[in-house]
Each structure stands twice: as C-alpha cells, then as structure tokens.
Amino acid sequence: MLEKIREGSQGPWAMIIIGLVVLSFVFAGVGSYLTSSGGSAAATVNGEEISQQTLERAYQNQRARMEAQYGEGISSLFSSEGYTEQFRQSVLERLIGEKLIEQKAYELGLRVSDRQIRDSILKMPEFQVGGTFNNDRFQGILRQNGFSPADFRNYLRVQLTREQLTRALTATSFTLPSEAEQAFRLQQQTRDARYFQVSAEPFAENVEVTEDDINNYYQANITAFDTEEQIDLSYVLLSVEDLKKDINVAEEDVAQWYEDNKGRFVEEEQRRVSHILIEFGEDQDKAKQEAEALLAQVNDGANFATLAKEHSDDTFSAENGGDLDFISPDMMDPEFDKAAFNLKQEGDVSGVIESEFGYHIIKLTELKPESVTPLNEVRDTIRDQIATDKATEQFFELQNRMAEVAFEMPDSLDEVANIAETKVESTGLFTRNTAPAPLNTPNALEVAFSDELIQDRVNSDIIELDDSTVAFIRVKAHEPQRTQELAEVREGIEATLRDEKAQKAAEAWAQDVAEKLNSNEEVNDLLTSQNVEWQTAEKVSRQGGQLARNMVDTLFSLSLDSKPREVTLLTSGDVGLVELTKVNHATQPDESTLTTMRQRMATMESQKTYQSFVDALRKDAEVTIAIN
Structure with missing residues (x-):
C-alpha cells in the first residue's frame, strides 16, 4: 500500500x-x-x-x-x-x-x-x-x-x-477526454434568442394597496423593521508609532546598542558538505558493512564524488557527487549535524554516521566561517529599534498614568488626553457592524456596548487595540435597539407592495403573451399596447453580457423541442420573456484546450x-x- x-x-x-x-x-x-x-x-x-x-x-x-x-x-x-x-x-x-x-x-x-x-x-x-x-x-x-x-x-x-x-x-x-470534451462543448455553447422586456411601471396605475396589505406585510416582516443599537463614543488613542515621532536617537546610543547586541548581527558558520547515504534496507548490518567498505575506499584515495554517484541511496544528491550545498547548524538530522560540524578542515571525511535514514559518510568541501555584519550596514535598523524601545517604554508609562486618571476622573477624558498630549476624538453614532477604525476590534466593541459604559457613562479602562496601540473610551450618546412603528415605515411598505403587485401584473400579462405564442396566436396588438417590441440576441454565452443575468439563466434552461420560451422576473422590477431560436454548438476543442480542461x-x-x-x-x- x-x-x-x-x-x-x-x-x-x-x-x-x-x-x-x-x-x-x-x-x-x-x-x-x-x-x-x-x-x-x-x-x-x-x-x-x-x-x-x-x-x-x-x-x-x-x-x-x-x-x-x-x-x-x-x-x-x-x-x-x-x-x-x-x-x-x-x-x-x-x-x-x-x-x-x-x-x-x-x-x-x-x-x-x-x-x-x-x-x-x-x-x-x-x-x-x-x-x-x-x-x-x-x-x-x-x-x-x-x-x-x-x-x-x-x-x-x-x-x-x-x-x-x-x-x-x-x-x-x-x-x-470524452468528459472534458462534453464539458467544454456545454461551456462554450451559445444560443440565439428573441426576447422583450416589459416595464412594470404602467401596471402600477391599476394596482391597489390596502391598509390590510400594509398591516399584513408589516406583521409578516416585523424583524426587518428592527433598528440596531447605536452609540456615539469619545475616545483617546495612545500608540508607540505616534510616540516614536518625537524621539531623537544619538549616534553614541546607536554605537553602544550595537556593541551590547553584537550577537544579533553574527552570521552563523556555514559548511558545504557532500555525503554518501546507505539506507538500512532489510539488513541493517549489511548496510553498515557496505558503508564501512565505501569509507575504506575513500580513505584509500578513491574519488568521493564518483563513489557517491555509484553507491549513494540519496539519488538526488548522488547525481551531483553527493553535494548537499551549504548547511547551517541544526538544519540536518542531529547526528548528521554533529558529525558535519566536527570536521575541521576542507577535505576532511567523517566516519560512518548513523541517522534515522541510514548510514552516512560526510565530506566537508567548503567552509564559511562565522561573520559579523558591520555597524554601517545596520545603523538605520538600530536607530529605529532604539526609538521603538524608548517609545515603548513611554507607552507603558503613559498608559498606566492615563488609566489612573481615567478611573479617578470618570466623567471626562480631557485629563486623560492631556497626559498623552493629544486630543479627544469622537466617532458619531454607529452600530456593532459599522464601527469606525481604529475601534472596530472585538474587545473594543465589547467594552463600548457594555452596560457599565452605557448606563453609568464612565470612562473605560485600558483597551488594547493591538500590540502597540491602546484606547480609552466613554459613551456620549446611546440609541437602544427597537422596532420601528408602522407609521415610520408605512410609506416604504406601500411603495414595496405597489412595486411587487405591479411586477406580478406585468408577469401575468407576459404569461398571457407566452400562452398565445404557444397556441400560435397573433400577439402584435398585445405588444403594441405596452409599447413592447421583439429584440434579438445572437450567440449569447453563459457568461451573458448581452442580456440581463436572469434572462441568460432562463435562456440556457430552454429546449427547442419541449419548452422554447419562458417568462422571467428581472431584478430591476420589470419582466422579460425569452424565446430560444437556435442552439450554436461549440467547435471541436484543440488538444491544448482539452488538456487544460481535463486538468481543471x-x-x-x-x-x-x-x-x-x-x-x-x-x-x-x-x-x-x-x-x-
């Protein structure tokens, strides 16, 4: 298996x-x-x-x-x-x-x-x-x-x-191939159509919307008229990035930081090694004997690369004479790593080393000693790091003082803002789903919509917006969730119902046209009565473009034999009738296209x-x- x-x-x-x-x-x-x-x-x-x-x-x-x-x-x-x-x-x-x-x-x-x-x-x-x-x-x-x-x-x-x-x-x-070809033909098939669109607006003149209609719609869709809870916040922000703007870093501080943290700029020693791998196979003792025999040949002067090409079970590296390119400490298997970094000089060869993959003979071919990046190359990075460190120190110091003042003077954020030498900002009314940045985080919203802040109107404690930004907030205004009264939404409901009934009337008219066509009756007078004319569309693809999306979907559901035409509702509120006149089959796909289709x-x-x-x-x- x-x-x-x-x-x-x-x-x-x-x-x-x-x-x-x-x-x-x-x-x-x-x-x-x-x-x-x-x-x-x-x-x-x-x-x-x-x-x-x-x-x-x-x-x-x-x-x-x-x-x-x-x-x-x-x-x-x-x-x-x-x-x-x-x-x-x-x-x-x-x-x-x-x-x-x-x-x-x-x-x-x-x-x-x-x-x-x-x-x-x-x-x-x-x-x-x-x-x-x-x-x-x-x-x-x-x-x-x-x-x-x-x-x-x-x-x-x-x-x-x-x-x-x-x-x-x-x-x-x-x-x-047959499946891919069939899918391609269906996907690339186009269709010719005759169609018309009739506006629902004229039908609205004969539509009646009663008080019962409005009341029934209101009751059936009562949850749609629920408002969302809203709040208006005052807030103060404190961020490391803002504090960094006012920090100057002296050159001597940069030099001292470099000396104190020199280990960060040390590039580890790298070694280029080659190896011969003999996998355990079914007989581990036999594999070890084979590895030891190869090691003896290497020690007797045999060409390491040649032996690797002929005998190594690591086929990829064997093609390159066993070369594994440069490795760093801890990159390889522990036993392999230990043996490779115990070799002293280029050309040295290890003994037979056992790992979980088999027995290795390792040769050191090139050595890159440890090196240190000079100060000039990292000066800007260090300066930015020092500024960040100092700003972070101020950040934690200021936020603690701000938290104390926010608690001691809970009725205003003015003194909190003064400590950070910034100003109090406002959000305006928003819901949980429309919170403005930077307060659109889960923890900020949880605090903002809490009973404590809404009912007691006090300052919040520290709110962590991210690792380097905090906020203090208080609720200025609150509008609870409620269900709007019928009087508030009556006008909108009436307009919606009128549009729906108008579209249904237009649909009924279009269905009448379709039935007459199915009975081979003349429909020109009906079309003239609504100022509607037939239009044609050729080679309509499934992706559409020429026709409205609903019309395209309807067109590709029709059949010339059993169902050549159908009425469809349009998202605009109007109504269309689509008639299939021709199916245009796709040409035979070329080999490249068929291959791509099969792959997909x-x-x-x-x-x-x-x-x-x-x-x-x-x-x-x-x-x-x-x-x-």
Whole structure:
C-alpha cells in the first residue's frame, strides 16, 4: 500500500495539484504549529489536542490572507460577531481535517528525510533574496518569530509527511477526454434568442394597496423593521508609532546598542558538505558493512564524488557527487549535524554516521566561517529599534498614568488626553457592524456596548487595540435597539407592495403573451399596447453580457423541442420573456484546450476526493470540540 501511495504521488500532474495545497501550509501556519503548546484545547482529535493558540494563529493567518485579497469588503464582514464565529469554526474544521490526515500518514508509516526538509527550506520564497536562498533572511525570519531552526525543521517534517498522503489522494483523480470534451462543448455553447422586456411601471396605475396589505406585510416582516443599537463614543488613542515621532536617537546610543547586541548581527558558520547515504534496507548490518567498505575506499584515495554517484541511496544528491550545498547548524538530522560540524578542515571525511535514514559518510568541501555584519550596514535598523524601545517604554508609562486618571476622573477624558498630549476624538453614532477604525476590534466593541459604559457613562479602562496601540473610551450618546412603528415605515411598505403587485401584473400579462405564442396566436396588438417590441440576441454565452443575468439563466434552461420560451422576473422590477431560436454548438476543442480542461476538472475532482477522505476519517474518529 505504501509503495502504491509513493508511486502515485510522483508524477508531474500530482506535483502541480499538491503545490496548490502546500502553499496553504507554509508559511501561514508555521506559527501555530511551533507555538501550539500551552493553553486549553480548542479540540481533541483521537486524543491529540489542537490548542486554542493554534486555532487563534490559524484564524488570524486566514483572515489576513482574505483581507489582503478582498480588501475592505471582507474586513467589514469580520465586524459581525456571527460571521466571525462562523469563520473561526470553519478554520477549526480545517485544522481537524489536517490533524486527521497527519495521523493517518503516520499510521501508514509515511516519513520525510532530512534531505527533503532541506530542499523545501531552500525553495521557500520567504527565505529567498533575488530567487536564491539567503541564510541571513532564513535566520532573521525565524529569530523574529522566536523560532529555532530545529523547531522549524520539526514543523516541516509534520507538514511534508502529511503532504505525502495528500498528494497520493489528489494524484489519483482524472478526467476522461470524452468528459472534458462534453464539458467544454456545454461551456462554450451559445444560443440565439428573441426576447422583450416589459416595464412594470404602467401596471402600477391599476394596482391597489390596502391598509390590510400594509398591516399584513408589516406583521409578516416585523424583524426587518428592527433598528440596531447605536452609540456615539469619545475616545483617546495612545500608540508607540505616534510616540516614536518625537524621539531623537544619538549616534553614541546607536554605537553602544550595537556593541551590547553584537550577537544579533553574527552570521552563523556555514559548511558545504557532500555525503554518501546507505539506507538500512532489510539488513541493517549489511548496510553498515557496505558503508564501512565505501569509507575504506575513500580513505584509500578513491574519488568521493564518483563513489557517491555509484553507491549513494540519496539519488538526488548522488547525481551531483553527493553535494548537499551549504548547511547551517541544526538544519540536518542531529547526528548528521554533529558529525558535519566536527570536521575541521576542507577535505576532511567523517566516519560512518548513523541517522534515522541510514548510514552516512560526510565530506566537508567548503567552509564559511562565522561573520559579523558591520555597524554601517545596520545603523538605520538600530536607530529605529532604539526609538521603538524608548517609545515603548513611554507607552507603558503613559498608559498606566492615563488609566489612573481615567478611573479617578470618570466623567471626562480631557485629563486623560492631556497626559498623552493629544486630543479627544469622537466617532458619531454607529452600530456593532459599522464601527469606525481604529475601534472596530472585538474587545473594543465589547467594552463600548457594555452596560457599565452605557448606563453609568464612565470612562473605560485600558483597551488594547493591538500590540502597540491602546484606547480609552466613554459613551456620549446611546440609541437602544427597537422596532420601528408602522407609521415610520408605512410609506416604504406601500411603495414595496405597489412595486411587487405591479411586477406580478406585468408577469401575468407576459404569461398571457407566452400562452398565445404557444397556441400560435397573433400577439402584435398585445405588444403594441405596452409599447413592447421583439429584440434579438445572437450567440449569447453563459457568461451573458448581452442580456440581463436572469434572462441568460432562463435562456440556457430552454429546449427547442419541449419548452422554447419562458417568462422571467428581472431584478430591476420589470419582466422579460425569452424565446430560444437556435442552439450554436461549440467547435471541436484543440488538444491544448482539452488538456487544460481535463486538468481543471481533475483538480476539482481531486478536491472532492480529498474532502471525502477527510469526511471518512472524521466519521471513525473521536473528535471533541471544546469551543462554542
């Protein structure tokens, strides 16, 4: 079974599909994995926990990606508590699915070599400069997030192990040429139509809206007339960025900081090594004897690269004479890493080293000693860091004083603003779903709409908007949620009912026209009475453009044999009648187009297969969700 999985996951098709899946893992989820310890569990999957911290990281990463892609439109949705909870639940479901796949991969005995981990790191764009892996960037990003190379390697091992099973699942999906051709023909089919649109407005003259109609509509849609609770806030902001603007950093402070923190600018020693790998196979003793025999040949002067090409089980590096390029401490398997960094000079060769992947013979081919970045290259970075540190110190000092004053003088924010040498701002009335920036955060809204602030009209305590910004707020005005009286909405209801009845009357008129056409009766007088004329549209595609969307959908539901025409309601409030006159079949797709179509359909099928597999695992799993 494992062999079939590995075989099915090696083709170029599989690599294209799985690449789409892997991009969602790295780098977005790295923080959640590496820092998942601690905190209560959001869910437990077959005895393994998914921590609240893991969920929060994954939620923030997914939300950031969506906001970057869709902009303010999606950002406004997250101001809705209901949407946010639904979104968070969907993220948790994804994490549960990933955990199930991970567990199944380990159950099947799937593993990842150090070489695969290293290659993945080298290819990750997050660690590249100008398309080439940059160790400084690699170390810097990990250090910035508080991760060690070993932690990151462990994270990748989990992700890539899971990827093997994911790849095997998705690579099994395919689409027959006949299926792709049929789908293409349907997708590219166009239609000719005869149609007209009749305005509902003239029919409104004969429409009567009674008081009973208005009352019944009001009662049936009573919740639609509920207003949302609104508040108007006064607020004071304090941020590190604002404080930084007034901070000057002396040159001697920069030089001293550099000396005190020189370790941050040290580039770790790098070593370029080659190796020969002999996997354990079925006879570990035999593998060790083979490795020792090869080591003896190396010590007798045999060419290391030639032996690697002929004997190494690491086929990728073997093609390059066993070359693994440059490695940094903690990048490889611990035993391999220890042996490689114990070699003293270029050309030195290790003994036979055992790792979980087999026996290695390691040769040091190039050595880059530890180096220190000079002050001139990091002066601006240090100056900014010092300014940030000083501003942060002021930030915490000022916010504590502001909190004291906000509590001691709860009826005004004026003195709170004076401490920060800023001014009191106002929001104007807003609802929970229309909160203005920067107060559109869940914790700020929770405090703003709390009974304490609304009823007692006191200053709030410190509200953390983000890691470097806090706010103090108070409610200036409050409008509670209520149901509008009928008198307030009567005019709007009457207009809505009149439009609905007018459209229904226009629809009935159009249905009469359609029935007469079905009976081969003359309809010109009917059309003239409403100033309507037939229009034609040729080669209408499913994407539309020539006709209204509803008309396009109706056109592609018609049949020349049994149902050539149909009345359709338009979103404008008018009514249309669409008659199918001709079906234009698509031409035979060329080979390139057919291949693209097959790939697209196979990708869709692979996604269904993956989800079905996860659903099957979930059905047999013990999953406990600890959040609402």
